Amino acid sequence: MSEPGFRFCDELGPKAILHVHEPAPGLQAIVVVDNVAAGPAIGGVRMAPDVTLEECFRLARAMTFKNAAAGLAHGGGKSVIVADPTMERSKKETLIRAFACAIGPIADYIPGPDMGTDEVAMAWVKDEIGRAVGLPREIGGIPLDEIGATGFGVVASAEVAADHIGLDMAGARVAVQGFGAVGKHAARFFADKGAVLVAASDSRGTVHDPAGLDVDALITLKESGGHVADLPEGEKLVGEAIVGVDCDVWIPAARPDVIRADNAGEVKAKLVVQGANIGVTEEAEALLAERGIVCLPDFISNAGGVICAAVEYHGGTQAQAFETIDEKIRANTAEVLDRAKSAGILPRAAAIAMAGERVRTAMAFRRWG
Numbered sequence: 501m502s503e504p505g506f507r508f509c510d511e512l513g514p515k516a517i518l519h520v521h522e523p524a525p526g527l528q529a530i531v532v533v534d535n536v537a538a539g540p541a542i543g544g545v546r547m548a549p550d551v552t553l554e555e556c557f558r559l560a561r562a563m564t565f566k567n568a569a570a571g572l573a574h575g576g577g578k579s580v581i582v583a584d585p586t587m588e589r590s591k592k593e594t595l596i597r598a599f600a601c602a603i604g605p606i607a608d609y610i611p612g613p614d615m616g617t618d619e620v621a622m623a624w625v626k627d628e629i630g631r632a633v634g635l636p637r638e639i640g641g642i643p644l645d646e647i648g649a650t651g652f653g654v655v656a657s658a659e660v661a662a663d664h665i666g667l668d669m670a671g672a673r674v675a676v677q678g679f680g681a682v683g684k685h686a687a688r689f690f691a692d693k694g695a696v697l698v699a700a701s702d703s704r705g706t707v708h709d710p711a712g713l714d715v716d717a718l719i720t721l722k723e724s725g726g727h728v729a730d731l732p733e734g735e736k737l738v739g740e741a742i743v744g745v746d747c748d749v750w751i752p753a754a755r756p757d758v759i760r761a762d763n764a765g766e767v768k769a770k771l772v773v774q775g776a777n778i779g780v781t782e783e784a785e786a787l788l789a790e791r792g793i794v795c796l797p798d799f800i801s802n803a804g805g806v807i808c809a810a811v812e813y814h815g816g817t818q819a820q821a822f823e824t825i826d827e828k829i830r831a832n833t834a835e836v837l838d839r840a841k842s843a844g845i846l847p848r849a850a851a852i853a854m855a856g857e858r859v860r861t862a863m864a865f866r867r868w869g
């Protein structure tokens with residue numbers, strides 16, 4: 501058996517794994533630089549008490565595929581800090597700055613925000629080592645959650661897939677699970693296309709109205725600290741009932757594994773477009789396909805955020821970010837659906853093949869690494 505420290509290694513990576521232990525600030529962190537053939541790795545910094553090397557590696561590999569699929573000049577990486585993100589702000593700043601100093605020499609890893617970190621944390625990292633993405637607007641950042649970069653890409657992806665299956669977006673009935681940074685903006689961009697939001701949920705409940713919900717009223721409600729089920733109009737549903745709502749397009753934009761083998765049969769939509777990461781299990785993706793439901797892979801449809809981060813890194817503007825997201829996500833969605841159709845395989849298998857080919861081609865241009 502090979503030395504266990506190399507257990508994740510395959511033909512694509514990881515190029516390097518760094519364990520950081522800095523006793524004075526109490527920092528324990530792991531950085532996985534998976535593959536940098538296309539360019540320096542972009543990947544978020546996740547802070548949580550229970551993060552592991554395995555999780556960090558899987559997320560880094562997912563970023564290799566997401567960045568390659570998006571056609572960015574960036575490889576994939578990820579880092580995790582073992583700590584409670586709700587700690588006192590001054591302690592968090594010390595920890596993040598210590599983390600930044602530790603990763604400073606890893607020039608081919610560009611950190612971004614992820615669960616437990618935000619644009620302020622990225623500003624601290626930038627201040628220490630001169631590089632980070634997902635920065636505050638005041639220092640050249642494009643606030644991707646505020647502008648709805650990922651939701652915008654989700655809708656672009658949905659529009660291409662709708663064309664593919666002969667579904668008209670004008671009048672299409674949409675259900676969004678998770679009315680947060682991704683979901684609420686997706687609802688807004690769907691409404692701009694003439695689609696009708698028939699159900700929306702958050703962690704407290706679901707509101708449903710087959711005649712259509714007022715998207716602006718829901719966004720105002722959420723932004724004032726309320727919940728979607730506080731909307732006076734519409735029927736209120738509980739639990740996972742939104743999965744079975746009668747609609748044309750279903751958007752997971754909350755937690756992982758919300759459509760699984762045990763509830764995939766309830767889905768009535770013709771199209772499932774993943775805003776969330778791994779919102780649909782692989783088993784469920786196969787079951788949906790058997791019923792003729794097209795399910796777009798997460799790393800194709802939800803790449804708007806990382807595309808926006810890459811545009812920011814290269815000094816681009818917000819308008820250029822939207823233009824790049826639109827162009828790349830539309831092209832990739834079309835290619836994935838064409839490949840899936842001609843090879844008779846699932847969109848996810850087609851997307852992995854497409855991303856893998858791009859990584860291997862980029863690797864062939866290099867002497868190594």
Ligand code: NAD
Binds near residue numbers: 683804806
């Ligand atoms: P967020 O915290 O802003 O929003 C999440 C929303 O989901 C909240 O409204 C929350 O109440 C709701 N929610 C939580 N549990 C729920 C449940 N069980 N049922 C229904 N709703 C529930 O997070 P976000 O940034 O919008 O991210 C959502 C998902 O999209 C995550 O899986 C994230 O990894 C993924 N994602 C986000 C981005 C991005 O740019 N923010 C990019 C790619 C992928």
